[in-house]
Amino acid sequence: MKITDIRVIVTCPGRNFVSVKIVTDEGLHGVGDATLNGRELAVATYLTEHVVPTLIGRDPHRIEDIWQYLYRGAYWRRGPVTMAAIAAIDTALWDIKAKAAGMPLYQLLGGASRDRLLVYSHAQGTTIEEAVENFGRKHELGYRAIRAQTGLPGMPHVYGTGPYSVTNDADLDAMPREEVWSTSKYLNYIPGLFEALRRTYGWDVELLHDSHHRLTPIEAARLGKDLEPYRLFWLEDAVAAEHQEGFRLIRQHTTTPLAVGEVFNTIWDARLLISEQLIDYIRMTTVHAGGVTPMRKIADFAAIYNVRTGAHGAMDMSPICLGANAHLGMWAPNYGILEYAGYSEEMLEVFPHAWRFEKGDLYPGEAHGHGVDINEELAAKYPYKRAYLPVNRLEDGTLWHW
Structure with missing residues (x-):
């Protein structure tokens, strides 16, 4: 061949x-x-x-x-x-x-280690009340694990709480949207979201939260400790992870499970984090980590240290990536969870697929291969539009992590 x-x-x-x-x-x-x-x-x-x-x-x-x-x-x-x-x-x-x-594909990798894949979705709001209400809508759809985000009082939309976050324009004149952030306001406000969620929905649903790399290690340690009463499934991307050793400080101060890795490109970005058991979930994903070949090795390496997988699966990874992640998850004995942000009808038409969502779980399907294809004729009807993710600044104008 x-x-x-x-x-x-x-x-x-x-x-x-x-x-x-x-x-x-x-x-x-x-x-x-x-x-x-x-x-x-x-x-x-x-x-x-x-x-x-x-x-x-x-x-x-x-x-x-x-x-x-x-x-x-x-x-x-x-x-x-x-x-x-x-x-x-x-x-x-x-x-x-x-x-x-x-x-x-999962059969070729070594066969299934489970019958289905637990996935999580997103619920957010500009206020705690709105986030709690939107959380309920996802819960009604059957999700048993949901990531929750809320805006901050008196501030414009912050990460994960506003409208569609990517700017694009058919005339190619789109520029990045700039957002504003306050860590002190965030740390004071966010525990109230999870208190409200537990009070409203009880303990039979898994709660996740994403800090999007915005904290220092000691700030992340404080947040993890403050969230311990609400038993989060994980606290995600608490700090900018280029400094892997920073997780040692976080680990010393909180038992809240930690997840990181969506911006990692190779195992070297996570080697210390995994080998010192400084994280509980590795969130590397097929498209950004070099494909199925390295993801198999990363999962095996993580399993040695009791670290489970939790692959990034936002909408900016195509259904092809989700299909590959699902087959890897079906095989990996240390699978933890998979992010499933969902796709629009147009996206799913361009990428016909075998996987399906049902009552909080994803099933990769039995089609040969990873089960996702691309309709080239239909894809050609949707031309490229220049687009940017937002840029983030502190209240005094300092450029910060988005």
Whole structure:
């Protein structure tokens, strides 16, 4: 079997997605996700100009060799653009291999470790009352785990509480929206959200919360301690994790479970966090961590230290990424949970899929491969729109982590 064609497809059915479709001389094809939110064309160009020409004619079954070729062979390793490009190729190759084997991807990885995948959704509001009400709507849909966020009194929309967060414009004149943040107001206010949620919905639903890298280690330790009475499933991205050692301080002061990793690109970004058991969940995801090949290794490494998986699954990762994450979760013995933010009807039409959501769980399906494809004709009807994630500043104007 030989690779005869690789197409890079950029489409915007509500959000920009970058996909790769690898075609073989035996009629099989596979697809992978290469989306990097706000920098989509950087990845598309990297693929088109630097990756695709090197792979035509290669054997698609040599997945590990191709992965090493793209990672080690480039010399300038790692980084979000490189790893998203590698991820798309790798995921598409696993899709082809599983199709050639006549089985769903999770079977090829070693078979199922469970019958279904617990997932979590999002509930937010500009006030605690609004967030509690929206939480109830998700609970009624069957979600047994829900991430809750609330706005802060007297402040504009903050992370996860306002309208659709990505700015885009058909005339290509969109600029990043700037938000305002106050850590002191946040730390004083946020425990009240979880007190209200427990009072309203009891203890049979899992509560999650995302600080989006905005705290210092001692601030994160204080928040984790303040949230202990409400028994969170996890506190996510409490600090900017480039400084892995900062988690030692957090761990010393709170028993609230910690999750991190959505912006990580390789196992080296999480090695210390995992080996010292400074986190409880690793949130690396297929499209940003280099594909299925490294995600298998990351899951195995994490299992040694009792760290479970909790793959990032926001809407800016395409349904292809969700499909790959679901099959990895079906296999991984240390699976914890999977983020499922949901997709619009237009997105799901562009990406026909085998996975399904039912009563708080995701089922990857039994289609051969990872079970997701792309409708190229329909994708072409949704042209790319330049888009940005917001930028965040403190109240005095200092640029801060978004």
